[in-house]
Amino acid sequence: MRRLRGEALRHGVAAERGAALETIQSLESPLELRAAVRILEGEGMGGNLVHGERDVRKALFTALARDEAFGHAELVRHALKGDDAVSLLARDLLPEELSPQALAVVESGLRSSRELHINRAAMIASAHTAAALIPALIDAQFEERSAGGRGDEAWIAIGQRTAYIAGYVPVLGDGSGALQPIPGILYEGSLLRIMESAVVIYRTEVHRSLAMVIERTTGQPAPPLGFDRDQWLAWYQREYPALVQAFAEEKSESDAAAVDTVTVPARSDA
Structure with a gap:
């Protein structure tokens, strides 16, 4: 991989570069993918080809999309922390249902200290209807920070x-x-x-993502609980499971009725 980066991708002719990109795109094992990510990102010494070169990024992300564990988690990491072009491609290649490893990275993003990462994590959670992330979304939609320090502010x-x-x-x-x-x-x-102060952050993007996930998993609008964390958690523990079960049963009955429906062709008098 280092040879591909140093020769074919940096100084090779078009044919060599194309062959190198095909090699990257065909990677399958987690070990190969880990090495590719580390080397193509510059190994901490600069020259990040994933961020700087579109064709390299597309080849690597295509390979990552085939691996449910490490690959999907890496795509989420790039979707959270990359620039706009990197983030967009990573989000586009994520599967409809995220793996547990990918969900863990999204949850970590919801606890980030950077607002951009939190908003992107909420966007991913709503786009993939990640019901497992509802508690994390509840926590992330509201935050109170103390300025801290000593002396008068x-x-x-x-x-x-x-x-x-x-x-x-x-x-x-x-x-x-x-x-x-x-x-x-x-x-x-x-x-x-x-002498003392506190900063209260209301994240409307996270709140909207929470409402979307709830509506898609229960078939009903989210309750009007605002940003009250305690009320949200109480509702999630007491009412949400029953709503999900009722929605699943209703959907199952609807699907069964659709299967049982028989279409009879119209009789012709001819």
């Missing part, structure tokens, strides 16, 4: 400033005199001392 002055003449300084000249005014400033208002 801010001083805020609120009020108005008024100028006045505080005094005069005599100025004497040849046969003349004058007074130079000394300006003063008067502040009136309040001084706020911020």
Whole structure:
């Protein structure tokens, strides 16, 4: 793989490059795929061909799409952390039903410290109707962060400033005199001392993804619980399983009725 990267992909002619891309696309074993990802991404030394060259990216991702464990998990990783072009291709090649390894990466993305990764993880969860990720989506839609640190966080002055003449300084000249005014400033208002603060984040993208997953797995709109984590978790534990079971039974009966329906051709008098 290092030889393919250094010779065929970097300095080879069109035929050699095409053969190298076919070799990458035909990789199957997890060991081969791991090596390909590590080497084509530059092994931490720069020159990331996966991000920089479209044909290399497509060949590698096509090979990853055939492997349910490592391959699908890697596609999710690129979908979460890659640039727009990388993320889009990785999402397009993901299967309709994600493997447990891929779901674990999505769940990790929902706990990320970066908002972009969280929103992308929520997008993947809703696109693939990942019911197993509902608890993680509930947790991710709302977050409260403390600023932390020591000492005061801010001083805020609120009020108005008024100028006045505080005094005069005599100025004497040849046969003349004058007074130079000394300006003063008067502040009136309040001084706020911020000792503690908290940041509350409401992630509407995650909230919408949660609602979509619930609607697709229960056949009913999501409950209007807003961003209340405790109410969501209580609803998920008490009501969600019964809704899923009822929806599955209704769908099964509908499918059975469709199979039992017999179409009788119209009789012709001819």
